[in-house]
Amino acid sequence: MAWKSSDEFWNTTSRTSFNFDDDFEIISSRSYISDSKSSDNLGSIVNYDFESASAQSLLPIESLLSRRNLEAVLNDVRITYQTPTPSVQETVIKMFLGMPYSLSVYRSLSQKLDLLDEAIASEDGNIILAVLLFLKKTLEATELYNHITKRKVAYRHYSNYLMEELLEQELANLVICSGNTCDLVYVYGTGLEKDMSKDKVQIKLLKFFLDYSKMMSSEQRAMFTEYKNFIGWQIENKLSCHTLTEELAFLCKSQWETKSDGSNCAKQIIDFRAQRHLNDFQYEWIVINALCTFEMWERLKHLFIKPIWLTKRVVIKSVINPQLFMTVLHKHNAPTSVLEEFLPCIPDTELSTSLAKKLLCHQFVINYYVSQRDRLALLSYMQEISRDSEHYTYAERMLNSDKRWKN
Numbered sequence: 001m002a003w004k005s006s007d008e009f010w011n012t013t014s015r016t017s018f019n020f021d022d023d024f025e026i027i028s029s030r031s032y033i034s035d036s037k038s039s040d041n042l043g044s045i046v047n048y049d050f051e052s053a054s055a056q057s058l059l060p061i062e063s064l065l066s067r068r069n070l071e072a073v074l075n076d077v078r079i080t081y082q083t084p085t086p087s088v089q090e091t092v093i094k095m096f097l098g099m100p101y102s103l104s105v106y107r108s109l110s111q112k113l114d115l116l117d118e119a120i121a122s123e124d125g126n127i128i129l130a131v132l133l134f135l136k137k138t139l140e141a142t143e144l145y146n147h148i149t150k151r152k153v154a155y156r157h158y159s160n161y162l163m164e165e166l167l168e169q170e171l172a173n174l175v176i177c178s179g180n181t182c183d184l185v186y187v188y189g190t191g192l193e194k195d196m197s198k199d200k201v202q203i204k205l206l207k208f209f210l211d212y213s214k215m216m217s218s219e220q221r222a223m224f225t226e227y228k229n230f231i232g233w234q235i236e237n238k239l240s241c242h243t244l245t246e247e248l249a250f251l252c253k254s255q256w257e258t259k260s261d262g263s264n265c266a267k268q269i270i271d272f273r274a275q276r277h278l279n280d281f282q283y284e285w286i287v288i289n290a291l292c293t294f295e296m297w298e299r300l301k302h303l304f305i306k307p308i309w310l311t312k313r314v315v316i317k318s319v320i321n322p323q324l325f326m327t328v329l330h331k332h333n334a335p336t337s338v339l340e341e342f343l344p345c346i347p348d349t350e351l352s353t354s355l356a357k358k359l360l361c362h363q364f365v366i367n368y369y370v371s372q373r374d375r376l377a378l379l380s381y382m383q384e385i386s387r388d389s390e391h392y393t394y395a396e397r398m399l400n401s402d403k404r405w406k407n
Helices: 006-012 022-038 042-057 067-081 088-097 109-122 125-138 141-149 152-164 168-178 181-189 198-215 218-237 244-257 262-276 280-293 297-304 322-331 336-345 349-358 362-371 375-382 390-399
Strands: 305-308 313-316
Touching: 088 109, 088 125, 109 125, 109 152, 125 141, 125 152, 141 152, 141 168, 152 168, 152 181, 168 181, 168 198, 181 198, 181 218, 198 218, 218 244, 218 262, 244 262, 244 280, 280 297, 280 322, 297 305, 297 336, 305 336, 313 336, 322 336, 322 349, 336 349, 336 362, 349 362, 362 375, 362 390, 375 390
Parallel strands: none
Antiparallel strands: 305 313
């Protein structure tokens, strides 16, 4: 095919040549736009164009990425930004220092039990209780009880919390789950009020006995039966003391203060003792504490100091050992004169002297060293007595007497 000349090409081709006059048309278009701007129509035109363009360009995400791949990408992002769980040691330290902390980050059972063990190791009751309450919210009750009963410290804290909050049924479930039926007495005590009437106490006791008697041992059943009888006896006699000890103490006081016939007084107290099955130690312990509380010192000496005619000595007539007997008197702030009347009633002089030193019965100790003619022991003991006291003056007077000393 022969090539056409340049003139023939431009004249016969379907292509149009470049024309510089086209610039005028472009300027005219721009002028039109400028005119449109001035007439505030540009915003609507532009918005219309963009909105229609974006509406036409919107595609569902599944057309670009499959759902499976999308989930893989999102999971990867979650793993990338996941914060590490702090150690239980770090959290417990924050709790101890009062810093902000979160327990909800511990989700697995093993993490929660590690947290509980770390709280127990801290020996801080507030931390232990806070962790226990967190476990209470996040674990089933039976599972919680199973893990608590394996940890004595946690069991004690949680049971005390339930008693303070008067959550009697939860406490009963915890005790039953633990198998510690001896703690059923705490279940009964939960919800009892100091000023509760004896009628309400009896109703609560009967309900408790009906619900839990099958779980009690024979000893516990006997104990609650005795207590039930005691409450019934109080209701019949219109008495309001809260304990057996308190009832016997006030019974003794009322009988002693009436100055009634001694045999009648003794009979009423003995009858009460027999009905309640009190042994000698229980009875004497209650009577001693009652007499000391009411400061009935003469009655105390009359009941517990007995003469022995054969040896012409006096002794403490009690099943309570002398050391414990004297300790009770001292704890009740018995006068020194009362203590010094009981000290000679102890047959063991070494024990009585040792007790006298502990109870600061100086005159008794001084008289003992004087009777033993032990001048050196007396001089040594005077160093423990205040120089301004009358006991020190008494000891000096004994030293300067005509007493013949052995050393």
